[in-house]
Amino acid sequence: MEVGLKITYLQTELLKWFNQNQRNFPWREENAGHYDKIISEVLLQRTKAERVAEFYPAFIKKYPSWLELANASQEQLEMDLLPLGLHKQRGKRLFRLAQEMKKRQGIFPTSRDVVEEFPMMGQYIANAFEIFILGKPKPLLDVNMARFLERQFESRRKADIRHDPFLQELAHEIVYHPKVPEINWAILDFAALICTARNPKCENCPVGGVCNYFSNNLN
Numbered sequence: 001m002e003v004g005l006k007i008t009y010l011q012t013e014l015l016k017w018f019n020q021n022q023r024n025f026p027w028r029e030e031n032a033g034h035y036d037k038i039i040s041e042v043l044l045q046r047t048k049a050e051r052v053a054e055f056y057p058a059f060i061k062k063y064p065s066w067l068e069l070a071n072a073s074q075e076q077l078e079m080d081l082l083p084l085g086l087h088k089q090r091g092k093r094l095f096r097l098a099q100e101m102k103k104r105q106g107i108f109p110t111s112r113d114v115v116e117e118f119p120m121m122g123q124y125i126a127n128a129f130e131i132f133i134l135g136k137p138k139p140l141l142d143v144n145m146a147r148f149l150e151r152q153f154e155s156r157r158k159a160d161i162r163h164d165p166f167l168q169e170l171a172h173e174i175v176y177h178p179k180v181p182e183i184n185w186a187i188l189d190f191a192a193l194i195c196t197a198r199n200p201k202c203e204n205c206p207v208g209g210v211c212n213y214f215s216n217n218l219n
């Protein structure tokens with residue numbers, strides 16, 4: 001199948017699957033604000049969403065806004081983040097982000113260029129900012145999305161997915177859809193529940209018919 005057609009097919013099928021099988025998390029709820037969405041993405045990096053969901057309510061209760069977060073010291077944040085792991089890195093990132101947002105009185109800038117200048121922002125969080133605050137079609141490309149795309153299409157060209165032009169382009173194409181958060185969540189949920197790292201559920205996969213991994217390895 002031609003790549004453009006395959007992408008359209010995958011978008012349709014994944015969103016259909018997502019409507020029936022999506023995972024529910026507090027940061028995806030309708031009343032979740034920009035603050036909740038950005039904080040959750042910092043917590044979700046390199047950590048399973050189910051684990052973040054257990055930790056998240058108490059953290060948000062203690063720090064319900066940029067101002068409360070900015071009033072905490074970096075050491076305090078690191079201590080609070082200890083149960084979740086990566087506490088040093090996350091503590092520093094959240095501390096710096098909160099200080100920047102305090103300076104801006106809680107208002108996010110309206111362009112990615114400015115956001116990229118925030119300390120410790122990183123590509124993934126900058127993309128989350130564009131999706132949830134600017135409504136732009138950007139991918140939450142992590143190891144899970146990368147695994148799904150590589151199995152469906154081809155392997156990455158470079159070890160680091162942030163700098164792989166092939167995967168980056170593919171990821172941008174697959175999330176180019178009016179429902180940007182939903183298509184991202186659909187891919188992430190599908191990778192977590194069906195296209196798992198070990199023992200993917202290929203036999204019952206709704207998009208197995210167009211999958212290169214399936215046709216090469218299991219048929």
Ligand code: SF4
Pocket residue numbers: 148151152194195196200201202203205206207208209211212213214
């Ligand atoms: S067929 Fe298997 S490898 Fe391909 S997308 Fe489905 S679960 Fe993943």
